[in-house]
Amino acid sequence: MKVLVLGGCKPLGEKVVSNLRQLGYPVVADADPRQPAALHGVEVLIDVREPPVIDTVDALEDWARACRQLNAAIAAAAVAHHIALSALGVQRLQGSSYYQAIALREQLIQAGRTPYTVLRAALLYESLAQLAHNGTAAAELAMPVAQVQPMAAEDLAMLVADAALARPLQGCMDVAGPQKMAMADWVQQYLRLRGDPLTVLSDADVPYRGALLDDDCLVPVGPARLGWTTLAAWVGKSRAA
8 A cells, every 4th residue: 555645744744654654554755746656556645734824815725726636636546545634623713714724625625536534633732832832931821711632743643544544434533632621721731841930821812823712612522533642741752852
């Protein structure tokens, strides 16, 4: 089974590529799928790329065009399974251009001819940690109060690899971490585990990716595949690295 991973040169994609190669599968990272040779023999295409910045109508149309071109290319190449990374909250946060772009990719994949699996992933520990460090120049950091169930990128990469070895779901699957808590509380615990004295304030009026958050918009609403790495274990491992 030959696999092409789009976004394979980014941290998450690199983990997906490594996992599949360790299992003995031939994997190509970031070959241009617009070139027919790039898809020759590919049975599974995994797309873990982030959407570009969508700040105009033209930018959204360009993104839609790129998604359609990818769908057409993999259909023409008879790719057997299209796996794409989406995000929890994609249906509930359409006031955000980021989530609009992800929703559009989902819709186009579902309308295409290639069997597919869409993984709606929770926020990553790595992304929330970056938000925490963005506020370290101040004595306090305001964060949303909405509930989150974040997960380690390493766990997500394993679940993506699992999807590649399974039959196409022909639908969406929620994936999240093992612990649920308010975003502000998560960031505060993260900082305390790292010995950082920064105080985190809970503020419902603080947006995330350009949208105000309802309490449960970023957590699974039904059955979900869960990662296993706790916040404390992840911090301990990241500090040891």
